[in-house]
Amino acid sequence: MCDARDINVHAGYRDAETGAPTVYVYDNFVGGIGLSEKVAGLLPDIFAMACRLVADCRCESGCPSCIYTSSYMSEGDVDKRATRVLLERLRDTHLQAQIPS
Ligand SMILES: [Zn+2]
Numbered sequence: 200m201c202d203a204r205d206i207n208v209h210a211g212y213r214d215a216e217t218g219a220p221t222v223y224v225y226d227n228f229v230g231g232i233g234l235s236e237k238v239a240g241l242l243p244d245i246f247a248m249a250c251r252l253v254a255d256c257r258c259e260s261g262c263p264s265c266i267y268t269s270s271y272m273s274e275g276d277v278d279k280r281a282t283r284v285l286l287e288r289l290r291d292t293h294l295q296a297q298i299p300s
Pocket residue numbers: 256257258259261262263264265266
């Protein structure tokens with residue numbers, strides 16, 4: 200029982216805190232509901248599933264079913280090939296998820 204708006208993401212190429220490319224995943228509610236902590240432990244599985252979802256989609260250049268949500272982007276804003284490359288690198292990289300205390 201959740202909605203895509205329950206969780207949010209902020210990404211930066213050179214984050215001021217880490218000095219490196221960083222993605223923050225956080226609950227979109229004050230105090231949180233625990234989804235972002237759950238995501239931290241599931242990153243390898245999430246990236247693997249995302250790779251399969253994009254690869255298996257029958258569209259040519261990306262669609263709302265595979266690489267974007269229609270509320271924020273349109274077909275001209277996306278690149279399915281680049282998305283696949285990025286997801287495959289994320290899947291194959293052992294990212295460190297850090298949960299702030
Ligand atoms: Zn698609």
